Amino acid sequence: xxxxxxxxxxxxxxxxxxxxxxxxxxxxxxxxxxxxxxxxxxxxxxxxxxxxxxxxxxxxxxxxxxxxxxxxxxxxxxxxxxxxxxxxxxxxxxxxxxxxxxxxxxxxxxxxxxxxxxxxxxxxxxxxxxxxxxxxxxxxxx
Amino acid sequence: xxxxxxxxxxxxxxxxxxxxxxxxxxxxxxxxxxxxxxxxxxxxxxxxxxxxxxxxxxxxxxxxxxxxxxxxxxxxxxxxxxxxxxxxxxxxxxxxxxxxxxxxxxxxxxxxxxxxxxxxxxxxxxxxxxxxxxxxxxxxxxxxxxxxxxxxxxxxxxxxxxxxxxxxxxxxxxxxxxxxxxxxxxxxxxxxxxxxxxxxxxxxxxxxxxxxxxxxxxxxxxxxxxxxxxxxxxxxxxxxxxxxxxxxxxxxxxxxxxxxxxxxxxxxxxxxxxxxxxxxxxxxxxxxxxxxxxxxxxxxxxxxxxxxxxxxxxxxxxxxxxxxxxxxxxxxxxxxxxxxxxxxxxxxxxxxxxxxxxxxxxxxxxxxxxxxxxxxxxxxxxxxxxxxxxxxxxxxxxxxxxxxxxxxxxxxxxxxxxxxxxxxxxxxxxxxxxxxxxxxxxxxxxxxxxxxxxxxxxxxxxxxxxxxxxxxxxxxxxxxxxxxxxxxx
Numbered sequence: 001x002x003x004x005x006x007x008x009x010x011x012x013x014x015x016x017x018x019x020x021x022x023x024x025x026x027x028x029x030x031x032x033x034x035x036x037x038x039x040x041x042x043x044x045x046x047x048x049x050x051x052x053x054x055x056x057x058x059x060x061x062x063x064x065x066x067x068x069x070x071x072x073x074x075x076x077x078x079x080x081x082x083x084x085x086x087x088x089x090x091x092x093x094x095x096x097x098x099x100x101x102x103x104x105x106x107x108x109x110x111x112x113x114x115x116x117x118x119x120x121x122x123x124x125x126x127x128x129x130x131x132x133x134x135x136x137x138x139x140x141x142x
Numbered sequence: 143x144x145x146x147x148x149x150x151x152x153x154x155x156x157x158x159x160x161x162x163x164x165x166x167x168x169x170x171x172x173x174x175x176x177x178x179x180x181x182x183x184x185x186x187x188x189x190x191x192x193x194x195x196x197x198x199x200x201x202x203x204x205x206x207x208x209x210x211x212x213x214x215x216x217x218x219x220x221x222x223x224x225x226x227x228x229x230x231x232x233x234x235x236x237x238x239x240x241x242x243x244x245x246x247x248x249x250x251x252x253x254x255x256x257x258x259x260x261x262x263x264x265x266x267x268x269x270x271x272x273x274x275x276x277x278x279x280x281x282x283x284x285x286x287x288x289x290x291x292x293x294x295x296x297x298x299x300x301x302x303x304x305x306x307x308x309x310x311x312x313x314x315x316x317x318x319x320x321x322x323x324x325x326x327x328x329x330x331x332x333x334x335x336x337x338x339x340x341x342x343x344x345x346x347x348x349x350x351x352x353x354x355x356x357x358x359x360x361x362x363x364x365x366x367x368x369x370x371x372x373x374x375x376x377x378x379x380x381x382x383x384x385x386x387x388x389x390x391x392x393x394x395x396x397x398x399x400x401x402x403x404x405x406x407x408x409x410x411x412x413x414x415x416x417x418x419x420x421x422x423x424x425x426x427x428x429x430x431x432x433x434x435x436x437x438x439x440x441x442x443x444x445x446x447x448x449x450x451x452x453x454x455x456x457x458x459x460x461x462x463x464x465x466x467x468x469x470x471x472x473x474x475x476x477x478x479x480x481x482x483x484x485x486x487x488x489x490x491x492x493x494x495x496x497x498x499x500x501x502x503x504x505x506x507x508x509x510x511x512x513x514x515x516x517x518x519x520x521x522x523x524x525x526x527x528x529x530x531x532x533x534x535x536x537x538x539x540x541x542x543x544x545x546x547x548x549x550x551x552x553x554x555x556x557x558x559x560x561x562x563x564x565x566x567x568x569x570x571x572x573x574x575x576x577x578x579x580x581x582x583x584x585x586x587x588x589x590x591x592x593x594x595x596x597x598x599x600x601x602x603x604x605x606x607x608x609x610x611x612x613x614x615x616x617x618x619x620x621x622x623x624x625x626x627x628x629x630x631x
Binding site (some may be wrong): 111 | 182183299300303307317319325351352354356525527530531538543546548549551552555559562563567568569581584585588589592
C-alpha cells in the first residue's frame with residue numbers, strides 16, 4: 001500500500017494549530033485593545049496550521065508497513081502499555097503505588113515477551129530498588 | 143566549596159560515573175535517557191551533590207556509547223554512530239582495548255578543552271549578560287530558537303513545528319501578563335502549567351519504552367573477541383596517536399565547542415560534524431591510520447560539546463543540549479535562576495560544576511572507561527526488554543514523586559505518546575524541549591518590553607546589545623540556509 005509520506009503528521013499538526021488558534025481567540029485582551037494572553041498562542045496556532053499544510057503538500061509517496069500479524073501484535077502491545085499506564089492513577093485511589101508498580105512492570109515485561117520467570121524477577125528487583133532509593137533513602141511516600 | 147568535597151558529593155560523582163558507563167554501553171540507551179531517569183532522584187538532593195552526578199553521567203555515558211561500536215558494531219549512542227565503521231575497523235586491526243582507549247583518551251582531551259573554554263566563556267558571557275534588559279533577553283530567546291531550528295540537521299519545517307509545539311506546551315497554565323488561565327480545560331492540576339521534569343521523563347523515558355514495544359531493537363552486529371592484554375593498549379598507545387594529531391584534536395574539540403554551544407545541538411551533532419570534516423579532509427583512505435584519525439576527531443568533539451553546552455545554559459539560561467535543558471528545569475524547580483546572578487549568588491555551585499568537569503574528564507573517563515572496556519562483552523548482552531520494563535516502572539515513579547501527584551503520571555504518559563508520534567513522523571524531540579525552555583523567556587520578555595515601551599515595536603531595535611543579538615540571529619539564519627542549500631547539492 002502506498003500513502004503520502006507525512007500526510008497524517010501534517011494533518012494532525014494543521015488541526016492542532018487550528019484548534020490552538022480558535023481557543024486562543026477566546027482569551028481576553030489588555031486594556032486599550034492591546035493583545036494579551038492570546039497573542040503568543042494565536043501566533044503558534046497560525047504557524048502550526050500553515051506548516052501542517054506545507055507538510056501535507058510537500059510529502060512524497062512511500063510504501064507503508066504491510067498489515068502482517070507482527071504489526072498487529074506490536075500495535076496491540078503499544079495500546080495495552082498506554083492503557084495500563086493510564087489506569088495507574090485510577091487504581092492508585094485504592095491501592096498504594098508501591099503495590100501497583102510490580103504488577104505494572106510484570107505486565108510490561110510480558111508485553112516485551114519476557115518469560116514469566118524473568119518478568120517476575122525484574123518486577124521484584126525494580127520495585128525493591130525503587131523502594132530502597134525513594135522510600136528509604138529519600139523519604140518519599142509511595 | 144566544602145560541600146563539594148563531602149563524601150556524599152564524591153560518592154554521587156562515582157556512582158554517576160558508574161551509572162553513566164553502564165547506561166551508555168547498552169545499545170539503545172542514551173545519555174539523555176540516563177539523565178532523565180536520574181532526575182527524580184536528583185530532585186531530592188542538594189544541587190551541589192546532584193550536579194556533579196549529572197555531569198559524570200553525561201560525560202561518561204557519551205564515551206561508553208563507543209563500547210557497542212567497538213565490540214559488536216552496534217553504536218551505544220547516536221554520537222558514536224558517526225564513526226562506527228572506523229572504530230570497529232581499527233578495533234579489529236589493533237584490538238578493542240586500543241579502540242576504546244583511543245575513544246576514552248580523545249574524549250578526555252576534548253572534554254578538558256571544552257571545560258577550559260566553558261570556564262572562560264561562561265564568565266565572560268555572564269559579564270556581558272549583566273547589562274541585558276527584557277529587550278535583550280527577548281532577542282536571546284529568538285537567537286536560541288533560530289539556532290535550534292538549524293542545529294536539528296533534519297527537516298527545517300519539522301524542527302520549527304517541534305519548537306512551536308514546545309512553546310505551546312509552555313503556554314499551558316496561568317499567563318504571565320494578566321494571570322489568565324490558558325489551555326487548562328477546567329483542571330486545577332493544569333493551572334500551574336505542565337511540569338517540566340515530568341514532561342522530560344515522558345518525552346525521553348517513556349517514549350523509548352513505547353518505541354521499543356512498537357519496533358523492537360534488532361541488534362545484528364559482528365562480534366570481536368576481547369583480548370586479554372589491555373592496560374598499555376588502553377592507557378598508553380592512544381596517546382601516541384593523539385599527540386601526533388594534536389592540531390586535529392584541537393580543531394575537532396573547537397568544532398565540538400561551537401556545535402555544543404548552539405541551543406538544541408549537543409554532543410551527537412558535534413561528533414557527526416567533526417568526523418565528517420575529517421573524512422572529507424582529503425586524507426587518503428588507504429592510510430593505515432585513517433580510521434584512528436576519524437575516531438579521534440569524533441570522540442574529541444563529542445565530550446567538548448558536552449562541556450560547552452553549559453556555557454549558554456549557565457550564562458543565559460539557554461540550554462545547549464537536552465541534558466542541560468533537563469538540568470535547567472531542575473534548577474528552576476529548586477528556585478535557582480540561571481544567568482549572570484547565578485555567578486554572584488551561587489559561586490560554589492559554578493565552581494563545583496567546573497571542578498566536576500575536570501575530574502570527570504581527567505579521572506572518571508579513563509577509570510570508568512577501562513572498567514567498561516573490561517565489562518564490555520557482558521554489558522552489550524544485557525537484554526533490552528527486561529531493562530525497558532524496569533525503565534517503564536521508573537518513569538511512572540519518577541513522574542509521581544516530583545509533586546506526589548498521580549495526575550502527573552497522565553501528563554508523563556501523554557508526553558511519551560506525543561514523543562512516540564513525533565519520532566515516528568521524523569520530528570526532532572530536542573526542539574520540543576528547547577521550545578518549552580525558551581517559550582516562557584520569549585513571551586515574558588516580549589510582553590514586558592512591549593508594555594513598558596507602550597507597544598512601540600521600534601524599541602526592540604534601539605539598544606545596541608539588542609541589535610547585536612538581532613544581527614546574530616540574522617547571521618544564523620543566513621548561515622543555516624547556506625548550509626542547507628549546500629547539503630542538498
